[in-house]
Amino acid sequence: MTELKISYKDDSSSSINISSSQQSNRLPQAGEISVYKSTRGGDFLCLHGYTYQIDRRMKNKIKWKCKESRNKTRCGSKIYTTENVGTDRISAYKYLGSNDVFHSHDGDNDQNKVAIFQSQVKDTGTNNRTVPPSRIINQLATSMKLTDKQLGMIPLHATLCYNAVLQRRAQQSHLSIWTLIELLITEETAVRMKHFQSLSGKTKPINKTIRNGVININQQINLLNQKLEVNDIELDDCLISLSTLVGVKYDQWHKQRKKDGRADDSDDQTRTSL
Numbered sequence: 001m002t003e004l005k006i007s008y009k010d011d012s013s014s015s016i017n018i019s020s021s022q023q024s025n026r027l028p029q030a031g032e033i034s035v036y037k038s039t040r041g042g043d044f045l046c047l048h049g050y051t052y053q054i055d056r057r058m059k060n061k062i063k064w065k066c067k068e069s070r071n072k073t074r075c076g077s078k079i080y081t082t083e084n085v086g087t088d089r090i091s092a093y094k095y096l097g098s099n100d101v102f103h104s105h106d107g108d109n110d111q112n113k114v115a116i117f118q119s120q121v122k123d124t125g126t127n128n129r130t131v132p133p134s135r136i137i138n139q140l141a142t143s144m145k146l147t148d149k150q151l152g153m154i155p156l157h158a159t160l161c162y163n164a165v166l167q168r169r170a171q172q173s174h175l176s177i178w179t180l181i182e183l184l185i186t187e188e189t190a191v192r193m194k195h196f197q198s199l200s201g202k203t204k205p206i207n208k209t210i211r212n213g214v215i216n217i218n219q220q221i222n223l224l225n226q227k228l229e230v231n232d233i234e235l236d237d238c239l240i241s242l243s244t245l246v247g248v249k250y251d252q253w254h255k256q257r258k259k260d261g262r263a264d265d266s267d268d269q270t271r272t273s274l
């Protein structure tokens, strides 16, 4: 069995500032900085619910501006850090100070965490080609203790990216049995993600039955994988069970979507390509 090592340092304790004054929370303070990569490969810093992008490199230090600096609020908060003390792939910076300018807006720890999650999924996926994406996503979501709200905040394109890659692979003429399993599992993950994403956009209460169904199916898939890995079940049985599970889940989700009257995206394509 492939041992997948995902290290995620939970710094949520350090990013919680209990203060009687809302204002003082908006002043940049020392703390542990989380880093995630932008789509172009640059570093973004997360500190106490605020995101920073590079402003300019200085002698022995880097100046970072709040990501909201170009938005309507024209936030003028800036922080200083050391130069990269990590590696090229996994950057790390230490907080040095700030320009003592209050943020013009509130921070968002949820958004911060989701951004870090997305970046780590991409990074882990790139470096563990043989591990099913759903396993990466599930393990990472677990180790980062993502809440349902945060799961729902993961943008659609982040999960569709994965599907697009898998779809291309499914179209290859020599599809291995292992790739097929991977596809099935990923399909399930996509449905699960969709579920939480659609939930987050709803105002009506969460449908407990469906939610529990999703979690239940997820557990069953993990169990089947484990059984197969220790030769507890035959491959044929495993495949049949997996496809049944995914099919059931998809039908549930599809029905729900119809009920909601959501004319959503091109998700059906992924399924038909199987």
Ligand SMILES: [Zn+2]
Pocket: 050, 066, 067, 068, 069, 075, 076, 077, 103, 104, 105
């Ligand atoms: Zn700001």
